[in-house]
Structure formats: structure tokens, C-alpha cells
Amino acid sequence: MTSENWIDVAAADAVPEGDTLGAGLNGTGIALYKVDGEIFATAGVCTHGAAHMCDGFLDGHEIECPLHQGRFDIRTGKALNEPLTEDLRVYAVRLEGGRVLVRAR
Numbered sequence: 001m002t003s004e005n006w007i008d009v010a011a012a013d014a015v016p017e018g019d020t021l022g023a024g025l026n027g028t029g030i031a032l033y034k035v036d037g038e039i040f041a042t043a044g045v046c047t048h049g050a051a052h053m054c055d056g057f058l059d060g061h062e063i064e065c066p067l068h069q070g071r072f073d074i075r076t077g078k079a080l081n082e083p084l085t086e087d088l089r090v091y092a093v094r095l096e097g098g099r100v101l102v103r104a105r
Contacts (some may be wrong), residue, residue, distance in 0.1 A: 006094065006101040015039055015100065020063070022054035025102055030091065032100060033074050035061055040074040041093050041102045047079070047086035 009023040015034040022044060023030050029044030031053035042063070044053055051067035058064075062071045062080065070084040077088040092103040 005104045006096075007104050008099050009041075009102050010100045012039065012095050012098050012100050018058060020054040020056065020058055022052065023100075023102075025091070026104055030102065031056075031063070032093075033058055033063065035074070039093050039095065039100055041091040041100075042072070042074055042077060043089040046070065047088055048084050053088070 007025055009025055010021060010032060015021045015032045017034050021032045023032050031042050031044050033040045042053060046053060046065040046067060048070050049067045051065050053063055055066045056063045061074050063074050064071045068083055071080040072078065072088040073080060077090040079085065079087050094101050
């Protein structure tokens, strides 16, 4: 753990461009995404069902749940269509020394 609750969760180059990577944050699953070189992090499980977001389809800044095709904006967590009724939790991300650090709240 680093100062200010920033947790090292992965190597930056392990997150594939235009795709997802599952990681852990203090025992909780999260999903990492890389779009245009920028890395984003959200909760690892969909708010509608028990699907892993890292198994979803990433299209630009939208992740589609693999279970029911609900889509979220990975920048804000905003639920974009039905059947979603609850936004996805997002986490602050920073890169340091080639590592992805996620801020635990």
C-alpha cells in the first residue's frame, strides 16, 4: 500500500488497449480498462446481475455487461440503458513507475 490509500493493482502494460483486465483491490474485484492509453477502473461486478465486468465487451468508453447487455460509461459509472437501474462504482486511477494505482475509498 502506498500513502493516501492508493493501492498498486497491476502493471500498466498488463492492461490491454481497448480491452479489460480483472484485478483486486483490498480483496474486492475491480475491472481495469484502457482506452486511448488512459486507464480506468470500476467495480468488478455488474450492478444488475452477478456478471464480471472484465468479461464484458468494451466499445470506446462503454462496457457492456456480458450477461444482459446493459452498458456503463467507464469514466463515470453511469448506467446507459435498461435493464440497468444503478450506476457502477468508479475508482480514481493514477500511474506511477509503470504500475496502476487505484484509490481505495
